[in-house]
Ligand SMILES: Nc1ncnc2c1ncn2[C@@H]1O[C@H](COP(=O)(O)OP(=O)(O)OP(=O)(O)O)[C@@H](O)[C@H]1O
C-alpha cells in the first residue's frame with residue numbers, strides 16, 4: 001500500500017524529516033507518536049502533497065505509483081485521505097455541497113457518473129448516524145463555527161463519505177470528549193477492511209485502546225527511532241519521551 | 249508556491265468570453281455623431297409624441313453643459329461622443345402574415361444566449377423583454393400579464409400606448425440632469441422596458457429584460473421604468489451580454505423604480521457585458537444610473553447585482569427611502585479580472601421615519617483589476633430611528649489586483665444608527681489545500697470558495713438567475729487563486 005523510503009523534507013531551509021522509512025500494508029493500522037514539533041504533521045502533509053514543503057530526498061510509493069508524480073487532488077482521488085489536525089473553515093460553502101463536489105470529483109477521476117442525489121443523501125444520513133452527528137451540521141458552512149470536537153468529527157464524517165484506501169488521521173482524538181472519542185473510534189473500526197490502511201497520529205495511548213494498531217512508531221527529531229506493537233504505546237505513556245531520548 | 253498559485257490564477261483567468269459572437273442581421277443604422285438632428289431623427293424613427301422630443305432636447309441641452317464625472321476610481325481613454333452611433337435597430341423583415349415576426353437570426357442569437365423568446369416555455373415562469381442594440385425586439389407573456397392589469401412592454405410601446413404613465417413617472421426618480429450619463433441617456437435613449445403593476449397585484453411571473461449589444465461602434469442607451477402601485481409586488485431580472493470587439497463600446501442606461509405604499513420591488517441583475525481581453529483591450533464601458541424610490545409608507549426596494557462583465561463598471565443602484573418604515577436593500581457581488589475596473593456601490597437616502605437599509609457588498613478582484621466599493625448612507629433630520637447596516641467585503645486573488653472601499657456616511661439624526669463592517673481577505677493556501685485534499689482541483693476549489701464567499705448575496709437572486717450567476721462566478725475566475 002504505502003512505502004516510504006529515506007524521505008527527507010525541508011521547510012525554508014530547515015530540515016524537518018531526516019530520512020523516514022515506513023512500510024504499511026493493506027489492512028494494517030499504524031500509529032505514529034512523538035513529541036511536539038518532531039514532524040508528524042509534516043509527514044502527513046507530504047504524503048498528501050502539500051507544496052510548502054521541499055522534498056530533498058527519498059521517495060514515497062503508493063499502490064505502486066510514485067506519489068511525487070501526482071497532484072494533491074489526484075492523490076486524493078487515488079484514495080489518500082488526510083484528517084487534518086487543524087481543519088479549515090470555508091465560509092458560505094455548506095458541508096453537503098462540499099461533500100457532493102468532492103465525491104463527484106473523485107468519481108469523475110475514476111470515470112464514474114455523478115452520484116444520484118438520492119443515493120448521496122442516503123449515504124450522508126447513514127454516515128451521520130454512524131458518527132452520531134447533529135443533523136444540522138451538514139447544512140452549515142464547512143467547519144465554520146464548529147466546536148473543536150465537531151471539527152474533528154467532521155473529518156471522520158468526510159472520511160466515511162469518501163471511503164479512502166489510505167487514511168491518515170492527524171490527532172483526530174485531541175479535542176474530542178470521552179463519548180465522542182468512542183463514537184469516532186468505533187466509526188473508524190467499522191470502516192476498517194482488509195483493503196485499507198490507517199495511519200493514526202496521536203499523543204495519547206487512550207485512542208489506541210479503541211483503535212488497536214498493528215504497529216506503533218515513535219517519530220523523534222525527524223526520524224522513526226523506535227517501532228513496535230501496541231505495547232510500545234503503553235510503555236511510552238509510562239516512561240515518557242525522556243526514555244526515548246536516552247535510548248537513541 | 250506563491251508562484252504556483254499565481255500560475256493557477258493566470259490559467260483560470262485566461263477563460264474565454266463565451267457570448268462573444270456577432271449576429272449578422274440587417275440593421276437600420278444612423279451615422280456616427282450626436283447633435284440635435286440626431287435626436288430629432290431618433291424621435292422621428294420612433295414616431296414619438298411631442299413631449300418625448302421636448303424631453304430629449306431638454307436633456308441634450310443640459311448634457312452639453314455638463315462634464316464627465318472624474319471622481320470614480322477608474323481610468324480610461326476619454327470617450328469621443330461624436331464617434332459613436334446612437335441608433336442601430338434590427339430592420340424588420342417584410343413579413344407575411346405576422347407583423348411581429350422576428351428575424352430568425354435574432355431568435356437564434358437569443359437561443360444561443362439561452363433565452364427563449366417563444367412563449368412555449370411557459371413552465372419557466374419568466375416573461376422576457378429582449379433588447380438588442382437599441383430596440384426591444386420582443387416581449388413575451390404580455391397578454392397573460394395584461395389579464396392581471398400588469399403592463400409589461402418595451403419602453404417605446406409604453407410611450408405610444410401609456411403616455412400618461414410615462415409623463416408622470418419618467419425622470420421622476422432620475423432627473424434628466426442627475427449626472428452626465430443620465431442626461432446623455434435621457435437625450436438619446438432608444439428603448440428599454442416598461443412595467444406597471446396595479447394596486448394589490450402580485451406579479452406571478454419573474455419579469456426579465458435581456459440586453460444585447462450587437463452592432464459595432466454603437467452605444468446602447470436603454471431605459472427601464474418600473475412602477476409598483478400600492479400593495480403590489482414584482483420581481484424583475486436583467487441580463488446582458490455583448491460580442492467581443494477590440495474597441496470599447498459605451499453603455500449608459502437608466503433604471504427607475506417607483507414603489508408606492510406597501511409595494512415591493514426586487515430588481516436583480518446579472519451583468520456580463522464583454523469585459524475586454526486579457527490585455528485590457530476592448531470591452532464595454534458601463535455607466536449606469538439605477539435608482540428607486542420608496543414613495544409610500546412600508547414600501548420596499550431591493551437591488552441584487554452580480555457584476556462580472558464590462559471593462560469599466562460605474563454603477564450605484566440606490567434607494568430613496570421617502571415613505572415611513574420603508575426598506576432599501578443592496579446586495580452586490582462584483583468580480584473583476586484581467587484589467588477590468590469596477591467602481592460600484594449604492595446610495596441609501598433615508599428621508600422617512602423608521603426607514604431601514606441593508607448593504608452587503610462583496611468585491612472579488614483578480615488579475616490586474618481594480619475593484620472599488622463606493623457607498624453613501626444619508627439620514628436627514630426627519631428620518632427618526634433610521635437604521636443602516638453595511639457590510640463590505642473584499643476578496644483578493646493574486647497580488648496584482650486592487651480593492652478599495654469608499655464609504656460615506658451623513659447622519660443628521662441622533663436617533664439613527666449606522667453600522668459599518670469591512671473586511672479584506674484572500675483565499676488562503678490552507679483552504680485550497682483542504683479542498684484539493686478532498687479531490688477538488690484548484691479551479692473548482694476557487695469556484696467553490698468564491699461562491700461560498702458570495703453566498704449571502706446570491707441567495708437573494710431568483711432561482712433561475714442564481715444558478716446562472718454561480719456558473720458565471722466560477723467561469724469569470726477560473727484559475728484565479730491567490
Ligand atoms: N509552514 C511552516 N513554516 C515553518 N515551519 C514549519 C511549517 N510547518 C511546520 N514547521 C515546523 O516543522 C516542525 C515540525 O512540525 P509538525 O507540525 O510536523 O510537528 P508535529 O510533530 O505534527 O507536532 P505536534 O505534535 O505539535 O502537532 C516544527 O518545528 C514546525 O515549527
Ligand SMILES: [Mg+2]
Nearest residue numbers: 040041085170
Ligand atoms: Mg501535528
